Amino acid sequence: MIITITAVTCALLQIIDTTIVNIALPTMQGGLGASLSEITWVITAYAIANVVVMPMTSWLSQQFGRRNYFAGSIIIFTLCSLLCGNATSITELIIFRFLQGIGGGALLVTAQTIITESYPIEKRAMAQTIYVLGVIVGPTLGPPLGGYIVDNYSWPFIFYINIPIGIIAALLTIQYIKSPKYAEKVSSRHVDWLGIGLLTIAVGLLQFILEKGQEEAWFSSSLITTSAVISFFGFFFFIWRELVYKYPIVELRVLRNVNLSLGSILSFVLGFGLFGSTFIIPLYTQTIMGWTAFQAGMIMIPSTIFTAVMMPFVGKMMEKGVSFRWLITSGMILFFIYSLMAYKVLTPDTGDDAFFWILVIRGIGLGLLSVPVTTMALSTLHGPEIGQGAALSGMMRQLGGSFGVALISTYLTRDIQFHRVNLISNISAYNPIAQQRLALLEKSFESRGMTWDAAEKAALQLEDNVVNIQATVLSYMDIFLWIGVLFLVCVPFVLILVRKPKNKITASDVLQE
Known part of the structure; x- marks a missing residue:
C-alpha cells in the first residue's frame, strides 16, 4: 500500500504540473516582464522534456536501478520546482522548467511500472485502476488548484507546493521501492x-x-x-x-504484442479526448461566459468525481472477466454522447448548470474507458517488457494530448473566421431585418445623448461583438461534435480487434512474476 501511494502521488504530481501552470501564465508574464511568445515556452519546454524522456525510462531504469532512477527523478523534479519558484527571469524559468520536465517525464511511466509489478497478475486490473485514477484526476485538478493559488497567493507557490510532497515521496521511495532482479546494465561502450x-x-x-x-x-x-x-x-x-x-534505447520489438499495440493506439485516442476536453471546456467558460480561472477549473470537478467513483467498479468487473472490448466500447459511446450533448447545449447564454449532467456522463465514460485501455496494454507483458510497454503507451497518451490541444487550437482559430464570414453575409443593406435592428440600436444610443455618427459607430461595434460571440460558439460546437465523432469511429475497430488474451493465467505465471 505504501508503494502504491508513493507511486500514485508521484504520477499525480507530474500530471498536475502539466496543467496547473496554464492558469498562471498571465500572472507570470507580468511578473517576469515576458512577451506572450516567451511565456508559452514555460509550457513547451516542460512538454518537450517529458515526451523525450518517457520512451527512454525503461532503459534508464535498467542502467541506474529502478529505485535509484525513480528517487533521482523525484529529487530532480522537486529541486527544479524550487528553482522555478525562485526564477528571476523568463530565461531562468524556461531552463528550470525543462529540467523539471526531465525529472517529471520519468515519474508517470515508472509509477505505472512499479504499481503493475507490485501486484500479482490476477490483481493487475485493480492496480491499474488505482494508477489511472491519478492519471485522470491530475489534469482536472490542475486548473482549479492553479486558479486558487494565483487568486490568493502568488505564482511561485504553484511550484512550491511540490516541495514537501516531493521530499516525502523521495524518502518513501528510498525506503520501500526495490529494483527488479532482471534489470541488466548495459556497458558504456554499448550505450x-x-x-x-x-x-x-x-x-x-x-x-x-x-x-x-x-x-x-x-x-x-x-x-x-x-x-x-x-x-x-x-x-x-x-x-x-x-x-x-x-x-x-527503446525496445520497439515489444510492439509485436498485439494488446500493447492496440492499447498504445487507444491511449493516443484517450489522451486526445482527455486533454482536449480538459482544455476546451475551461477555455469556453472563460472566453464566452466570463468566468474566473478558479470557476473554470471547478466546473470539471463533477466529471472527476464520477470517474473516481466508476473506477473501482470497473476494476472489479475486469477481475470477474468482463471483456476489455465491451468496457472500452461502452466508454467510447458515452464519450460520444457527452460530446453530442455539449454540441446541443452550447449557446451564448448557456448557464453553468447546463454542464453538470454533461460532465457526469463524461466522467462515467472516462471511467469505463481509461482503466481497460491501460490494463489491456500491459496485460500480456512480463518482466522488463512491462516497463518498456508502459513507456510506449505513456508516450502515446502524452502525444495524443498534445495533438488534441494543437488541433483544437488551430481548428478553433480558423473555424471562427469561417463562421464569421458566413454570419456577416446576413448583415447587409439588402437585409431589412438586419437594417431594422441596426436602426433600433442607433436610436437607443442616440437616446443616451450620443451624436448620430457616434451612435452609428457604437451600433456597428455592438453588432460586430455579437457576430464574434456567435462565431466562437459555433466553432466550439463543431469541436465538441468532431471529438465525439472520433470516438464513435473507433468503436467498430475496438469491437473487431480487441480480444481477451489467449493464454490463461496459471499459478506458475503468478510465481514467475
Whole structure:
C-alpha cells in the first residue's frame, strides 16, 4: 500500500504540473516582464522534456536501478520546482522548467511500472485502476488548484507546493521501492547514443511543432516546415536503428504484442479526448461566459468525481472477466454522447448548470474507458517488457494530448473566421431585418445623448461583438461534435480487434512474476 501511494502521488504530481501552470501564465508574464511568445515556452519546454524522456525510462531504469532512477527523478523534479519558484527571469524559468520536465517525464511511466509489478497478475486490473485514477484526476485538478493559488497567493507557490510532497515521496521511495532482479546494465561502450540523439531530435521537434505550430502559422513558416522534415527523418532512422541494434534505447520489438499495440493506439485516442476536453471546456467558460480561472477549473470537478467513483467498479468487473472490448466500447459511446450533448447545449447564454449532467456522463465514460485501455496494454507483458510497454503507451497518451490541444487550437482559430464570414453575409443593406435592428440600436444610443455618427459607430461595434460571440460558439460546437465523432469511429475497430488474451493465467505465471 505504501508503494502504491508513493507511486500514485508521484504520477499525480507530474500530471498536475502539466496543467496547473496554464492558469498562471498571465500572472507570470507580468511578473517576469515576458512577451506572450516567451511565456508559452514555460509550457513547451516542460512538454518537450517529458515526451523525450518517457520512451527512454525503461532503459534508464535498467542502467541506474529502478529505485535509484525513480528517487533521482523525484529529487530532480522537486529541486527544479524550487528553482522555478525562485526564477528571476523568463530565461531562468524556461531552463528550470525543462529540467523539471526531465525529472517529471520519468515519474508517470515508472509509477505505472512499479504499481503493475507490485501486484500479482490476477490483481493487475485493480492496480491499474488505482494508477489511472491519478492519471485522470491530475489534469482536472490542475486548473482549479492553479486558479486558487494565483487568486490568493502568488505564482511561485504553484511550484512550491511540490516541495514537501516531493521530499516525502523521495524518502518513501528510498525506503520501500526495490529494483527488479532482471534489470541488466548495459556497458558504456554499448550505450545507444545514436538512438538517444535520434529520439531526442524526432520527438522533441514533433512536440515543438505541436506546441508552436498555430503560433507560427504552421507550414507557412519555414521553421515549422524544416522542423517537420527533420522530425520525420529522425523517426525513420530512429525506428531503423532500434530494430537492428542489439542494445536499443527503446525496445520497439515489444510492439509485436498485439494488446500493447492496440492499447498504445487507444491511449493516443484517450489522451486526445482527455486533454482536449480538459482544455476546451475551461477555455469556453472563460472566453464566452466570463468566468474566473478558479470557476473554470471547478466546473470539471463533477466529471472527476464520477470517474473516481466508476473506477473501482470497473476494476472489479475486469477481475470477474468482463471483456476489455465491451468496457472500452461502452466508454467510447458515452464519450460520444457527452460530446453530442455539449454540441446541443452550447449557446451564448448557456448557464453553468447546463454542464453538470454533461460532465457526469463524461466522467462515467472516462471511467469505463481509461482503466481497460491501460490494463489491456500491459496485460500480456512480463518482466522488463512491462516497463518498456508502459513507456510506449505513456508516450502515446502524452502525444495524443498534445495533438488534441494543437488541433483544437488551430481548428478553433480558423473555424471562427469561417463562421464569421458566413454570419456577416446576413448583415447587409439588402437585409431589412438586419437594417431594422441596426436602426433600433442607433436610436437607443442616440437616446443616451450620443451624436448620430457616434451612435452609428457604437451600433456597428455592438453588432460586430455579437457576430464574434456567435462565431466562437459555433466553432466550439463543431469541436465538441468532431471529438465525439472520433470516438464513435473507433468503436467498430475496438469491437473487431480487441480480444481477451489467449493464454490463461496459471499459478506458475503468478510465481514467475
